[in-house]
Amino acid sequence: MSDTSAAAHPISIRGGRIIDPAADIDAVMDLHLAGGAIAGLGEAPAGFDAQQVIDATGLVVCPGLVDVSARLRQPGQEHKATVASETRAAAAAGITTLCCPPDTLPPVDTPAVAQLIRQLAEERGHARVLPAGALTRGLDGEHISEMAALKLAGCPVMSNADRPVRNTRVLRRALEYASTYGLGTFLHPADAYLSEGGMVHEGLVATQLGLPGIPEAAEVLGVARDLALAEQTGARVHFRGLSTARATAMLAEARSRGLPVSADVAAHQLWLTEDAVAGFNADAHLIPPLRTAADRDALRAAVAAGEITAICSDHQPHEPDAKLSPFPQTEPGMSALETLLPLVLGLVRDEVLDLCDAIACVTANPAAILDRPLGRLQPGAVADVCVFDPHARWVVGEDTLVSRGKNTPLRGIELTGRVRWTLLAGRVVHEG
Structure with a gap:
């Protein structure tokens, strides 16, 4: 099923609490879709004849979620x-658009790979996939990629995934080149030499377990260098996955001076700490690593203050064997698409954010970072819609996750918030 509006028949979503942060809308009203676009809010447009009615009474209706970092593992x-x-799991999670990092095999450093990923997604029709283009060829950190060709192939941003660009001169030229074509750049801030070989936060838990740590200074130095280059080049830089208090303070200072920089945080970083690694829990082996409670609280404060504007899943599915070896031999990352919305809703219950601002962090704000006209419900906009029950409870487990990856430190935890319908360009792609 292709991601086109041709198969989208007129639909009315009735009686839901519509939240559209981009238009500052929070009200119970009807939403009408036709031709793959938003046809109207409130009263149906003249001549509108719904072929399907979705009863959203007691549910929240918001734009389809936009995830700036989710690995799909193909090719x-x-x-x-x-x-x-x-993408089927994304649909079940209310995510209609996701950006995948370029560290596929082969990397997204040619238009052919970018087009392959987009074609695979379009054929399935569950979610829109925007591949990030490789900042350097082969992600080698040495040779700048053909960014103009990658942009034409549908890459909205450039990234080196989590591979360091050790050569500062190369990074400067890459940022300048990206800016020439109006492309934003996703940077994973980490000093290559300080972080190399580390696998958990350098702190008390790492010492207790005898595991090599990644110090806070690694991220701080990475942010400092990249901020200096952003100021030098005027490039639009986005920090992909901040994890420390000091880095968020540096980001806030730079933004206060008008630098065109932004940042996201993975949802799990707003909840979990280094304590999750206790007992050599390989499901909590993540990069960037889970940090201290103070770091987690600082990240929450930065989201509340609007300094960190997007929350992502940082989805990294693995086969079971990837997490079964002794901790140092396990692969980092967690399956996180389907826990994104519930974790964000948890911030509302903890009064970190109100519901409108929380939804903005997973819709309009990440859409702006990707420079795409998504994450909104105004008439004429693409009809990407998420309808969810904010009170439904469910337990994270192998039988409740649609993703092939079951690797998550949240296994067995009860979460609140469940997606009932997801619509992509006006088509129902998930009903649960």
Whole structure:
């Protein structure tokens, strides 16, 4: 099923609490879809004849979620997951658009790979996939990629995934080149030499377990260098996955001076700490690592203050064997698409954010970072819609996760918030 509006018949979503942060709308009203676009809010447009009615009474209706970092593992690692399996999970999670990092096999450093990923997603029709283009060829950190060609192939941003660009001169030229074509750049801030070989936060838990740590200074130095280059080049830089208090303070200072920089945080970083690694829990082996409670609280404060504007899943599905070896031999990352919305809703219950601001962090704000006209419900906009029950409770487990990856430190935890319908360009792609 292709991601086109041709198969989208007129639909009315009635009686839901519509929240559209981009238009500052929070009200109970009807939403009408036709031709793959938003046809109207409130009263149906003249001549509108709904072929399907969705009863959203007691439910929240918001734009389809936009996830700025989700690995789909295809091409090259289909034993972990595929575009088909993970976009199906995205639909179940209310996510209609996701950006995948370029560290596929081969990397997204040619238009052919970018087009392949987009084609695989369009054939399945569960979610829209925007591949990030490789900042350097082969992600080698040495040779700048053909960014103009990658942009034409549908890459909205450039990234080196979590591979360091050790050569500062190369990074400067890459930022300048990206800016020439109006492309934003996603940077994973980490000093390559300080972080190399580390696998958990350098702190008390790392010492107790005898595991090599990644110090806070690694991220701080990475942010400092990248901020200096952003100021030098005027490039639009986005920090992908902040994890420390000091880095968020540096980001806030730079933004106060008008630098065109932004940042996101993975949802799990707003909840979990280094304590999750206790007992050599490989499901909590993540990069960037889970930090201290003070770091977690600082990240929450930065989201509340609007300094960190987007919350993502940082989805990294693995096959079971990837987490079964002794901790140092396990692969980092967690399956996180389907826990994104519930974790964000948890911030509302903890009074970190109100519901409108929380939804903005997973809709309009990440859409702006990707420079795409998504994450909104105004008439004429693409009809990407998420309808969810904010009170439904469910337990994270192998039987409740659609993703092929079941690797998550949240296994067995009860979460609140469940998606009932997801619509992509006006088509129902999930009903649960």
